[in-house]
Amino acid sequence: MTAMKPATRLYSEDDLSEGSDILLSKPQAHLLKTVLRLDPGAAVLLFNGRDGEWLAVIEELDKKRGRLRLERQTRAQTTDPDIWLAFAPIKSARIDWLAEKASELGAMRLLPVKTRRTVVDRVNCERLQANAREAAEQCERLSLPQVEAPCSLAELLTQWPAERPLLLADEGGSGAPLPAALKSISPPLGLLVGPEGGFTPEEREMLLQSPAVTPVSLGPRILRAETAALAFLAVVQALVGDGAQPPRQ
Template identity: 45%
Template sequence: MVTTPRLFVDAPLSEGAELILPREQAHYLVNVMRREAGAPVRVFNGRDGEWQTKVAEASRKGASLQVETRLREQTGVPPLRLCFAPVKKARTDFIVEKATELGAACIQPVITRRTQSERVRTDRLLALATEAAEQTERLCLPEMSEPVSLERLLACWPDGERLIFCDEAGDGEGAWGGSQGRARPLADMLQGETDPSGPWTILIGPEGGFDDAERTHLRSLPFVRAVTLGPRILRADTAAVAALTLWQAALGDWR
């Protein structure tokens, strides 16, 4: 079965428009996918929906596409942001890729007191997110924000946005929930919200978790919902996938 390539393009899309592909995309289309003039290619730009195009030129010098017809109208994703403390490179890449696949609207690296990998190249992460969006039929890319400290993130919190704090620590040996009581399971919390509409954020901590001062501060804020993801300590990448999945199933576009 021949698969039609699907590309994100940063250009307006309309019937009859010509798209000159950047060198990397031209190389992928001509040398990797072996597409020649006349071959179909699907494209999207995050604004104008998805369009059918055909290869107008394919050579060592470059490639261009001719826009033909619109296949799908533009649609967005639910207002869900993922904030996570960067971890090792491969696991950070995994988090960004899966957050894109699972429909996060925004991805925000957050520097906590125990964050060990503070150097984050958002341009590289955006490239990973673009590939994931191309492969999973998304019609938009997630917004890729620059890293910010946890203190600044909380100090500049948007009105009306709720923060799901995945709290892995407990009161003592074998206990869960921290100094202010047991945190609710995420699924129960989502089902118990009287008005679940509006923007949400999921916060995933670093290797080693949040320190006590961060946990205490988070639990003191009125917009924070402290939750557990079960009795086992999850790796950061696993926790991100689990929390995004539960939110999409309860409030997002999986319903």
């Protein structure tokens, strides 16, 4: 009879190799001991974004600390499509949800961008990174998306890598339908979604003048900011990302 795969996955910053001991953080020990009620001898999975996924056994565990012993690699490290998602910050519950779902959909980097119509003054990047990490643990991805510090729209365009196309979700109607645009564009690439109320005319002009930017249409409806971001990412993944690749065996 085949043993069931352990459901619990944890992200670790440590290097992972056979026989290594991994010390748990206090929150991880609390999760395993108090929330999941696991005991020494139970199995969990670890990943760090570099060394694949590893089966580990709990050697020691209490509410504040724990130690795991790595037994064997269960999946080799893979390379995910390099897709960045830039977005204007939105209210806290919705931006938390956006970070979680963007992680599940495979975004490699999350970039909050301040615009003239951004309604949020402060972005808790530490909390967003925690949401992204927890989502990565749950959805079985082998990489961890990185949350960047907020920047202005002008800074984003100035610092944007020349070799990385930036697709703009353009409510102004100047862009080709997204599937048509993706016939000539593939990762690495970036996606940019504006704030509630859209970009100002001056911002839109600045975007359209940037050589990195390609405006695209997400369809005839006006979408909420978080809906547009996730729909944008999902379609790109489906057509040119890992959704277009054969399923994992």
